[in-house]
Amino acid sequence: MNPVINSNIAVSVRNISKHFGGGKELVKALDGVSIDISDNEFFTLLGPSGCGKTTLLRLIAGFELSTVGEIFLYDEEIENLPPHKRSINTVFQHYALFPHMTVEENVGFGLRMLNRDPTEIKRRSMETLELVKMDQFANRKPVQLSGGQQQRIALARALAPEPKVLLLDEPLSALDLKLRQAMRMELKNLQRETGITFIFVTHDQEEALTMSDRIAVMSAGKIQQVGGPMDIYERPINRFVADFIGDSNFLQAKIESVLDNQANCLLSDNFSICTSLVGTHPTGSTVTLAIRPEKIKLNDESTLRGDIQETVYLGTDTNYIIKLNDSTTITVRDQNGVTGDARYSKGQSVGLHIPDSSVRMLAD
Amino acid sequence: MELPRRNPVTRRWLALSPAIVVVSIFMILPMIILLVFSFMEADPYGGVDPGFTTEAYVQILYERDFDDLLIFDPVYLNIIGRSVLLALLATIGCLVLGLPVAYFIARQSSRTQSLLLYLITIPFWTNLLVRTYAWILLLSSDGVIEQPLKFLGVIDESLDMMYTNGAVAVGLIYSYLPLMVLPIYASLEKLDFRLIEAAHDLYADRFRVARYVIFPLAAPGIVAGCILVLVPSLGAFIAPDLLGGGKKLMLGSLIQVQFASARNWPFGSAVAICLLALVMMMLMYQARIASKRRRETGD
Numbered sequence: 001m002n003p004v005i006n007s008n009i010a011v012s013v014r015n016i017s018k019h020f021g022g023g024k025e026l027v028k029a030l031d032g033v034s035i036d037i038s039d040n041e042f043f044t045l046l047g048p049s050g051c052g053k054t055t056l057l058r059l060i061a062g063f064e065l066s067t068v069g070e071i072f073l074y075d076e077e078i079e080n081l082p083p084h085k086r087s088i089n090t091v092f093q094h095y096a097l098f099p100h101m102t103v104e105e106n107v108g109f110g111l112r113m114l115n116r117d118p119t120e121i122k123r124r125s126m127e128t129l130e131l132v133k134m135d136q137f138a139n140r141k142p143v144q145l146s147g148g149q150q151q152r153i154a155l156a157r158a159l160a161p162e163p164k165v166l167l168l169d170e171p172l173s174a175l176d177l178k179l180r181q182a183m184r185m186e187l188k189n190l191q192r193e194t195g196i197t198f199i200f201v202t203h204d205q206e207e208a209l210t211m212s213d214r215i216a217v218m219s220a221g222k223i224q225q226v227g228g229p230m231d232i233y234e235r236p237i238n239r240f241v242a243d244f245i246g247d248s249n250f251l252q253a254k255i256e257s258v259l260d261n262q263a264n265c266l267l268s269d270n271f272s273i274c275t276s277l278v279g280t281h282p283t284g285s286t287v288t289l290a291i292r293p294e295k296i297k298l299n300d301e302s303t304l305r306g307d308i309q310e311t312v313y314l315g316t317d318t319n320y321i322i323k324l325n326d327s328t329t330i331t332v333r334d335q336n337g338v339t340g341d342a343r344y345s346k347g348q349s350v351g352l353h354i355p356d357s358s359v360r361m362l363a364d
Numbered sequence: 365m366e367l368p369r370r371n372p373v374t375r376r377w378l379a380l381s382p383a384i385v386v387v388s389i390f391m392i393l394p395m396i397i398l399l400v401f402s403f404m405e406a407d408p409y410g411g412v413d414p415g416f417t418t419e420a421y422v423q424i425l426y427e428r429d430f431d432d433l434l435i436f437d438p439v440y441l442n443i444i445g446r447s448v449l450l451a452l453l454a455t456i457g458c459l460v461l462g463l464p465v466a467y468f469i470a471r472q473s474s475r476t477q478s479l480l481l482y483l484i485t486i487p488f489w490t491n492l493l494v495r496t497y498a499w500i501l502l503l504s505s506d507g508v509i510e511q512p513l514k515f516l517g518v519i520d521e522s523l524d525m526m527y528t529n530g531a532v533a534v535g536l537i538y539s540y541l542p543l544m545v546l547p548i549y550a551s552l553e554k555l556d557f558r559l560i561e562a563a564h565d566l567y568a569d570r571f572r573v574a575r576y577v578i579f580p581l582a583a584p585g586i587v588a589g590c591i592l593v594l595v596p597s598l599g600a601f602i603a604p605d606l607l608g609g610g611k612k613l614m615l616g617s618l619i620q621v622q623f624a625s626a627r628n629w630p631f632g633s634a635v636a637i638c639l640l641a642l643v644m645m646m647l648m649y650q651a652r653i654a655s656k657r658r659r660e661t662g663d
Contacts, residue, residue, distance in 0.1 A: 061565060062564075062565075063561055063564075063565075082564070082569075083561070083564040083565050084564050084565070084566075084567045084568055084569050085567075088565075089565055089566065090561075090562070090565045092558055092561075092562060094558065096556065096558040096559050096561070096562040097562075098559060098562070098563075098577060099559075099581070100580045100581060109563070109566050109568075109576075110566035110567055113563075113566055113567035113568045113572060114567050157566070158565075158566075161566065161567065
């Protein structure tokens with residue numbers, strides 16, 4: 001296979017599979033994955049645990065060898081290079097700071113292994129520590145630092161050698177919520193400032209949506225969808241993506257007619273919805289429609305009706321679990337009034353308005 | 365019934381008293397006896413005669429001629445020197461062999477780890493004497509090693525492996541290897557292997573990972589292992605006796621001979637005290653370096 005020469009692509013993963021074990025216990029951690037990650041991009045691998053995202057990261061770092069496939073770093077094949085010969089650094093989930101070295105020695109370690117000049121190592125280490133606002137801790141040992149501080153040191157250590165690509169393996173998962181939110185912004189800024197390509201692994205969809213330029217949603221060793229945060233959220237291509245990113249209602253509908261690639265679908269109470277046809281569903285077949293709970297409006301004039309089975313108070317909003325007349329249940333998220341009261345109560349019969357543009361037909 | 369109330373200090377001493385009694389009787393008392401004997405006169409039929417003399421210590425360095433003049437005699441100093449040298453050789457040998465073994469074991473799954481550790485301790489189940497005899501069968505002329513080599517024509521004459529310093533060193537390494545492997549394993553087992561990945565990721569090749577990450581973090585185990593091998597090697601007498609053929613005396617054999625056949629108990633005691641002093645000095649030196657390092661690193 002001839003590699004396409006394209007210097008805008010930082011990391012190119014081509015048809016990678018990784019199998020563990022063998023025989024009956026064969027596990028396909030990755031199953032024919034291909035992605036191109038652009039230069040200077042904040043790219044996120046998102047998926048539940050066991051989806052293969054960490055395995056893919058470890059393959060790029062060089063800690064594992066793929067069963068089949070190729071990995072390119074700026075058009076250079078790196079599959080056969082050991083980790084220490086790849087200009088790629090990793091921020092580990094549990095930081096993996098060297099306990100016997102000071103913060104400064106930790107940050108300077110990569111440059112020291114690259115045989116850089118001691119004065120340059122010193123200058124660059126302090127520079128990177130300033131970048132993550134940890135320069136006053138240079139002489140501490142990692143054990144003397146809090147989790148958030150260790151996180152910053154791990155980041156500085158990986159950034160100091162100025163790698164071509166930085167890999168981040170769920171680096172925020174061990175931090176508490178407030179710190180995690182603050183670090184998201186900081187990571188994003190850091191990526192912009194340094195211009196280094198970031199490949200970020202997470203199972204947290206909110207993290208992925210707030211930071212990424214592009215997201216690859218993974219499941220069962222395969223890439224389900226690649227796209228910008230809005231693409232992924234607003235236009236999920238299959239049930240897995242719609243379900244994993246945010247909340248979704250899945251409603252069965254029958255295609256009544258198709259005109260100009262717009263399908264007219266019938267729901268309960270003969271409520272009709274017009275949406276773009278996705279995939280090759282013939283007229284008359286039953287399809288699944290994904291609808292976000294916050295996009296459905298409660299409106300007494302609507303012909304689609306149901307009874308409120310349950311209300312769940314969420315602070316800013318209330319979730320109403322509503323049983324439609326065809327006995328499917330649907331969740332509607334509605335903002336609470338200024339006094340904080342829920343606008344409807346359990347047992348009440350309500351009308352639901354589903355805007356056409358809020359509906360997405362799933363290909364599967 | 366109400367127990368008498370005591371203050372906590374008294375209670376602590378009371379609780380410790382069985383241990384103190386055992387340690388006193390079995391460790392401190394024999395040391396005192398040894399020290400006292402070393403300053404007494406030798407009884408020609410074994411045992412000691414009353415009276416204070418430093419003769420035993422003088423004997424270590426000098427020989428008395430017929431005119432009762434002291435002549436410097438390095439024969440015992442040679443033995444001390446040989447003991448230190450062979451013990452160091454054994455320690456280095458055990459370290460070179462034991463470190464990779466310990467590292468290998470520490471990287472296995474926990475089930476394999478326990479199995480391998482169990483295998484490491486197997487030699488302890490049989491008598492050291494018997495195991496050392498086995499080495500005679502291996503090393504001797506026309507032994508298990510030489511015969512096939514002769515048959516294949518690799519060698520024509522005997523390698524004369526027995527009764528050499530090398531044979532003694534092999535015996536010592538064999539005897540004390542588990543004492544090196546176990547403490548190093550204990551410190552490597554606690555080592556976070558993600559640190560090794562992190563070092564690889566930061567451009568360190570295998571050698572540098574060992575040099576900058578594994579070695580410093582395994583240092584406490586390595587030091588403990590070296591002490592555990594060095595100290596008994598200095599006082600060993602089975603390997604030097606059997607594999608050195610009594611010609612390559614070490615301190616342990618010297619002491620054993622004094623009590624068993626030469627019947628010079630004060631001299632034997634004096635040599636034992638010297639050995640003790642040597643070991644104490646090494647341990648104190650090591651402790652000083654360790655505390656200095658702790659101060660420097662601020663642990």
